[in-house]
Amino acid sequence: MPDRNRIIDLTIPEERAFLIGLDGRNRGWPVARSLAELAALTETAGATVVGTAFQRRPEPDPLWYFGKGRAAELVDEKSASQFNVLIVDDEITPTQQRSLERLLVCKVLARSALIIDIFARHARTHEGRLQVELAQLEYYLPRLTRMWTHLSRTGGGIGTRGPGETQLETDRRVIREKIKKVRGQLDDVKRQRATAARQRVRSEVATVALVGYTNAGKSTLLNRLADADVFVADMLFATLDPTSRQVTLPTGQRVVVTDTVGFINKLPHDLVDAFRATLEEVLRADLLLEVVDASDPDFMRQESAVQLVLDELGAGDKPRITVFNKIDLLEPHLPAAEMPGSEQAVFASAARGEGIETLLSRMADALRARMVQVDAVVPYERGELVARARSTGAVQERYTRRGVRIRGHLPDAIAAEVAAAAQPAQNGRSRPPPAG
Ligand SMILES: Nc1nc2c(ncn2[C@@H]2O[C@H](COP(=O)(O)OP(=O)(O)OP(=O)(O)O)[C@@H](O)[C@H]2O)c(=O)[nH]1
Ligand SMILES: [Mg+2]
Structure with missing residues (x-):
């Protein structure tokens, strides 16, 4: 009897990643360490790392990222380790991406795309999702553009004129409009957050x-x-x-x-x-x-x-x-x-x-360090002020005949309120915060 659960195979094909990087241009990170981190990122994104390679060169090759010969060797690596995605430990140009994709017949990703992908997986809240969406749109917009200039530079001709261009314009416009919309939504979220923060500031x-x-x-x-x-x-x-x-x-x-x-x-x-x-x-x-x-x-x-x-x-x-x-x-x-x-x-x-x-x-x-020193007696009627001083500052309290003597440090605004409400302390000193 057939296993009903196996009629449709829902397993996602395993992503087998091969990682490449360049030595000598990593802001002081040895290439092996940077690749190790890239491997951790890859695994967080749900793929399996099947191999890594690096080449020593100060600048990436404009067409192949690696030198041409080393890039060609990746074809052998591919048959040996059966990778189906190549991840580059740098930003790559659309040209590099496409030539590597054609050479290796597999997906090619840059480190940034990988990080954005992980963010997309981990975003839970409305705000988080919006931010990731914005990052994705911003990431793809210039790539769309550059891909096009690249094509038109290699001779224009069939496929680079007419309706194609319109299509690209449409794509760009759609993305730009989407960016605007997402930014607007984010602004709303930001306003709400600012209100919450203001409330916090008010309570000091x-x-x-x-x-x-x-x-x-x-x-x-x-x-x-x-x-x-x-x-x-x-x-x-x-x-x-x-x-x-x-x-x-x-x-x-x-x-x-x-x-x-x-x-x-x-x-x-x-x-x-x-x-x-x-x-x-x-x-x-x-x-x-x-x-x-x-x-x-x-x-x-x-x-x-x-x-x-x-x-x-x-x-x-x-x-x-x-x-x-x-x-x-x-x-x-x-x-x-x-x-x-x-x-x-x-x-x-x-x-x-x-x-x-x-x-x-x-x-x-x-x-x-960012508070002012205070020594003042607050009348008993102002119990609420005493409580706020207690929770926002670092003070000692003593109960005196005339009120609560507060000694220590308070945020500016509360210190000013305390000074306004205060009777001079026993030793005759009450220090209001400096003006301004
Ligand atoms: N041995 C040890 N492990 C720790 C300590 N603090 C955190 N960890 C472990 O380090 C890992 C990362 O901890 P998190 O608190 O999630 O780190 P995080 O900085 O919030 O990381 P992100 O949110 O992913 O940026 C977890 O497996 C923790 O259990 C520590 O003092 N000692
Ligand atoms: Mg954390």
């Missing part, structure tokens, strides 16, 4: 953003800090959408900590652009926690890649605490304190909960 709650290389442990750390239940996985780009949780610092101050999309080397510009709305949480934050996977041999190169993206966003100079995470995985003979750049860093294991207390008090220290 400080915000802290987790940033770092993908898979460094940002979500794990948020779960530790906030006792939350954010999705954690040993894969690249597990998190795409921002998640915010409230965290109480040892000083009693409450802050909002936001976890968001991770960064990677050669993160496509289209994606950074498309994800600007999400990444604005980073721009708005009072403090950044940069999570570094200290157990990764590439952690320094990863840090530079993170710095590049932060600079591109305009958040490169924000106050920042570096967290060297996963110290539980460090070899015992490598004392963490001897790691480069470690003087200012906090060592932690988000997974085991080590270093969390230190981190929390360092966060309080860093946030105090």
Whole structure:
């Protein structure tokens, strides 16, 4: 009797990927490391890596990416390893893509397309999906254009005139209109987000953003800090959408900590652009926690890649605490304190909960820097103000005859309110914030 489940074979054919890259043009990343990362990306995207190859050359060949001879050898690699997709560890031109596709008779993808594909798989929220869609459209629009100029340059003629051109114009117009529409929808989402942020500003709650290389442990750390239940996985780009949780610092101050999309080397510009709305949480934050996977041999190169993206966003100079995470995985003979750049860093294991207390008090220290010193007695009728001071600042309270004496640090706006409501403190000093 036939197995009813097997009448239609629904299994998707296995994607067998072969990865190629060039040595000597990777911003300090050895080609083998960059290809290893590309392999992790490929596997996250659901394909199997069946082989890799690289060639030493300063610039890609305009037609073949590799040199012509080396490219031809890929045909043999294809029969040997049976790959059905070639993934290039760089941006490739439509010309390179097409000549490789014709040579190898299989799909050819660039690293960016792979990253965008992973984002598309992992986007869950409305906003996330819109951002990915925008990135895809932005990615394809210029390629459509360039593909065309390429064709017309190789002689024009049949297939490059008349209705064909109209078709291309139509395609471009459709894509542009779609881009406009998606941007409009994203603006709406952004406005809602800005309203939420304004409310937060009004309540003067400080915000802290987790940033770092993908898979460094940002979500794990948020779960530790906030006792939350954010999705954690040993894969690249597990998190795409921002998640915010409230965290109480040892000083009693409450802050909002936001976890968001991770960064990677050669993160496509289209994606950074498309994800600007999400990444604005980073721009708005009072403090950044940069999570570094200290157990990764590439952690320094990863840090530079993170710095590049932060600079591109305009958040490169924000106050920042570096967290060297996963110290539980460090070899015992490598004392963490001897790691480069470690003087200012906090060592932690988000997974085991080590270093969390230190981190929390360092966060309080860093946030105090942007607050003003206060010493004032607030009348008992203003209990609500006292409560806000308690949760937004780092203060000590003492109950006196005339009211609650508040001593410590408060955000500007609250300090001003306290100063306005206050009686001079016992020692006659009440320090309002400096004007402006
Ligand atoms: N050994 C060890 N593993 C950790 C630690 N922190 C996180 N991990 C693991 O590292 C992997 C990635 O953790 P996530 O928290 O998802 O990392 P992320 O930075 O949020 O990653 P993306 O959202 O993908 O950018 C998971 O398998 C975690 O269990 C740690 O301190 N020690
Ligand atoms: Mg995450």
